[in-house]
Amino acid sequence: MLTIALPKGRMAQDALQWLSRAGWPQPVPEDDRKLVISSLDGSLNYLLVKPMDVPIFVEQGAADMGIAGLDAIRERSSDVYEPLLLPFGYCRLSIAGPANRPRHPLRLDISPRVATKYPRLAEKYFREQGISAEYIYMNGSVELGPLVGLADLIVDIIQTGSTLKANNLIELYQIMPSQAALIVNRASYRLHAQRIQPLLAALQRILPD
Known part of the structure; x- marks a missing residue:
């Protein structure tokens, strides 16, 4: 079997x-x-x-x-x-943050706190961008991170983007399609x-x- x-x-x-x-x-x-x-x-x-x-x-x-x-x-x-x-x-793994986030390149962020259940892929992406970030592992409700001050950014799976929009977040960069x-x-x-x-x-x- x-x-x-x-x-x-x-x-x-x-x-x-x-x-x-x-x-x-x-x-x-x-x-x-x-x-x-x-x-x-x-x-x-x-x-x-x-x-x-x-x-x-x-x-x-x-x-x-x-x-x-x-x-x-x-x-x-x-x-x-x-x-x-x-x-x-079909979906994509992306970085998202508050809609009112200053529109500067990601590399200008200083040690951002990143909430995610994808710490390996997140760390790899930020390292390739030359960014030293702090990673907060979360297994659910990742979108809450920026809303309550737990994190500056999130790395999560996005399909339609409706959950981001409902929580006043925007997609910033795509890490990989899935x-x-x-x-x-x-x-x-x-x-x-x-x-x-x-x-x-x-x-x-x-x-x-």
């Missing part, structure tokens, strides 16, 4: 729709609170985990495959095989190639060019 890790939430729904179209065995409908669900034919186990944890499950071999955002994969610096990009989960990707544990890909490769081929056939 192969195991695939899916991120909880909207991306899991999108992933299952595409996997179903590709003919992958689907999970048996069960209690929404269950975190491990088997497919009807017993050939696949689906794990429902936090989006940022999918790369860890796959890299460490707890799952043979997974679907995760490129933002999570890069933040975790995961050593996994990335055979396919998938046409959903979308869903299918990832495979490197050892699993070698050991279970006869089972994994047909699944990948079936999915690739239905993806847009």
Whole structure:
């Protein structure tokens, strides 16, 4: 039996729709609170985990495959095989700040405090800009940072920008675009190639060019 890790939430729904179209065995409908669900034919186990944890499950071999955002994969610096990009989960990792922030280049900020759940990617970007920043790790409600004086800037995922606008924040710089990707544990890909490769081929056939 192969195991695939899916991120909880909207991306899991999108992933299952595409996997179903590709003919992958689907999970048996069960209690929404269950975190491990088997497919009807017993050939696949689906794990429902936090989006940022999918790369860890796959890299460490707890799952043979997974679907995760490129933002999570890069933040975790995961050593996994990335055979396919998938046409959903589009967003961008960006720096945002108060709408009334002085419009000067980022490099002129002196030791800004940055609230984020992406400390690795944030530190890399600011370092490349020659900026020494203080990073405040937050796992949710990052937008609150500048509003309550906890942080000067945030680094977070942005889709429509509506949450920023509602909290009087603006997008300043884009760090990287992101979308869903299918990832495979490197050892699993070698050991279970006869089972994994047909699944990948079936999915690739239905993806847009």
